[in-house]
Amino acid sequence: MSPDTLNSLFSLLIGFAFAGALASGYQAMAERPAGFGLLQEGVAPKTFAAVPFLVFAAPFIIMRNTLRGARIERRRFEFVMMATVISGFWSLMSGTFFMMTLRAAGVLG
Template sequence: MSPEALNSLFAIGIGFALAGALASGYQALAQRPAGFGLLQEGVAPRAFAAVPFLVFAAPFIIMRNTLRGAKIERRRVEFVMMATVLAGFWSLMSGTFFVMTLRAAGVLA
């Protein structure tokens, strides 16, 4: 496996782990699951604060909603696969950003 592929795999894993930790932490504090409905608060500081949270928690929310929809609503396999690819790419981007931030802060070598 090439170093670039291994780095991408690591970034995807970090992105999903970060998304899961953020969404689980939100659910523990707010006693309700995180969702894109946080943006429906109108023009309020809470809605603006939800944007950076959702940027990093979105892969978990997308996969949770997709798997629930596949089970409950019997969604087609193509839709589930497309949502999985989208969540994976989003996780790759957020994981790459998080790793780059850690490197810039001197936490990672």
């Protein structure tokens, strides 16, 4: 496995782990699952604070909603696969950003 491939895989996994940690932390504190409905609460500081949270928690929320929809609503395979690819790409990008931030802070070498 090339170093670039390994770095991308690590970023993908870090992105999903970070998204899951954020969404689980929100659920533990708010006693309800995180969702994109946080953006529909009107113009308020809470809504603006939800945007950066949702940017990083979105891969987990997308996959949770997709897997629930596949099981409950019997969604087609193509829809589930498309949502998985979108969630994976989003996770790769947020994981890359997170890794770059850690490198800039000097935490990673």
